[in-house]
Amino acid sequence: xxxxxxxxxxxxxxxxxxxxxxxxxxxxxxxxxxxxxxxxxxxxxxxxxxxxxxxxxxxxxxxxxxxxxxxxxxxxxxxxxxxxxxxxxxxxxxxxxxxxxxxxxxxxxxxxxxxxxxxxxxxxxxxxxxxxxxxxxxxxxxxxxxxxxxxxxxxxxxxxxxxxxxxxxxxxxxxxxxxxxxxxxxxxxxxxxxxxxxxxxxxxxxxxxxxxxxxxxxxxxxxxxxxxxxxxxxxxxxxxxxxxxxxxxxxxxxxxxxxxxxxxxxxxxxxxxxxxxxxxxxxxxxxxxxxxxxxxxxxxxxxxxxxxxxxxxxxxxxxxxxxxxxxxxxxxxxxxxxxxxxxxxxxx
DNA sequence: ATGCATGAGGA
DNA sequence: CCTCATGCATA
Numbered sequence: 628x629x630x631x632x633x634x635x636x637x638x639x640x641x642x643x644x645x646x647x648x649x650x651x652x653x654x655x656x657x658x659x660x661x662x663x664x665x666x667x668x669x670x671x672x673x674x675x676x677x678x679x680x681x682x683x684x685x686x687x688x689x690x691x692x693x694x695x696x697x698x699x700x701x702x703x704x705x706x707x708x709x710x711x712x713x714x715x716x717x718x719x720x721x722x723x724x725x726x727x728x729x730x731x732x733x734x735x736x737x738x739x740x741x742x743x744x745x746x747x748x749x750x751x752x753x754x755x756x757x758x759x760x761x762x763x764x765x766x767x768x769x770x771x772x773x774x775x776x777x778x779x780x781x782x783x784x785x786x787x788x789x790x791x792x793x794x795x796x797x798x799x800x801x802x803x804x805x806x807x808x809x810x811x812x813x814x815x816x817x818x819x820x821x822x823x824x825x826x827x828x829x830x831x832x833x834x835x836x837x838x839x840x841x842x843x844x845x846x847x848x849x850x851x852x853x854x855x856x857x858x859x860x861x862x863x864x865x866x867x868x869x870x871x872x873x874x875x876x877x878x879x880x881x882x883x884x885x886x887x888x889x890x891x892x893x894x895x896x897x898x899x900x901x902x903x904x905x906x907x908x909x910x911x912x913x914x915x916x917x918x919x920x921x922x923x924x925x926x927x928x929x930x931x932x933x934x935x936x937x938x939x940x941x942x943x944x945x946x947x948x949x950x951x952x953x954x955x956x957x958x959x960x961x962x963x964x965x966x967x968x969x970x971x972x973x974x975x
Numbered sequence: 976a977t978g979c980a981t982g983a984g985g986a
Numbered sequence: 987c988c989t990c991a992t993g994c995a996t997a
Contacts, residue, residue, distance in 0.1 A: 860992075864993075867977090874990070876990085876991090881991095914995080938987075954979080954980095957979065957981090964989080964990070964991090967989090
């Protein structure tokens with residue numbers, strides 16, 4: 628198993644040079660990040676009395692059950708499936724010609740701390756369905772409402788990928804790098820503004836639907852564009868792009884690609900349509916752990932007081948909630964990522 | 976549309 | 987171990 632795709636060979640790819648990217652469109656994201664919670668700092672601050680905090684958080688979480696509205700979902704543990712996949716993006720062995728790195732962590736300026744009233748803070752968060760610090764408050768699913776605009780295969784090029792459904796990571800890494808290094812000016816302009824991304828995302832969705840293509844179709848069709856370093860993307864990513872639930876950087880990186888596809892797709896629509904083809908492969912599916920509501924509430928409570936628990940703390944939490952440590956760790960990672968998504972970004 | 980997961984790359 | 991970009995599986 629786990630055959631190594633060429634994408635994974637990325638690390639040993641001959642072209643490992645890292646050209647110094649220019650600050651094409653950037654500074655905005657720096658500003659955005661500036662408002663994010665400060666990493667390790669809080670950890671130390673609370674390291675001393677985190678015990679009590681944890682207890683507090685847990686207690687609150689427990690009591691909170693009554694305040695929570697009913698959840699129509701089953702508090703199951705884990706599911707398993709054997710359903711067959713429909714769209715197999717497959718691999719696109721291409722790599723980015725310029726594996727320039729991203730992640731320019733420079734959160735200067737840390738924000739407030741919940742130390743001014745933990746109980747109050749927690750209660751506040753929980754009673755209000757958690758503000759930015761806990762979970763996605765505002766509905767992102769506020770998109771129009773044509774969930775199923777099926778039909779597809781009208782991609783510019785051959786929509787079907789290869790007959791080999793390795794569900795491995797597609798490693799596109801269309802990273803957009805940004806530099807905060809703009810001379811001490813007062814006008815942080817010239818970069819991609821969230822405003823434009825927003826409008827583009829909206830237009831994109833509409834035109835995509837007009838073409839009668841699904842998000843999944845767009846994803847797999849991208850590979851056919853043969854753009855260096857760009858393979859296919861999943862429905863998830865396309866969806867997130869349209870709903871702006873990606874990091875600012877990610878949005879900026881994907882925009883030109885999706886734009887190129889749109890162009891090509893609309894052009895191709897006039898002339899022809901390649902023969903639609905469908906294939907499928909049956910692979911062992913990954914399993915998705917489902918954290919029950921009560922546990923999730925506890926995690927949110929913990930997260931409110933300590934977004935970055937230490938390994939030990941994670942272990943402790945995991946044990947209390949009877950979850951695997953790794954599940955808890957990943958949960959925290961994912962929560963942190965959510966905070967950074969465009970929709971909740973302070974750049975707005 | 977989203978929750979949980981994987982992995983590269985970076986300290 | 988984290989951050990980030992992405993994806994599979996699911997509601």
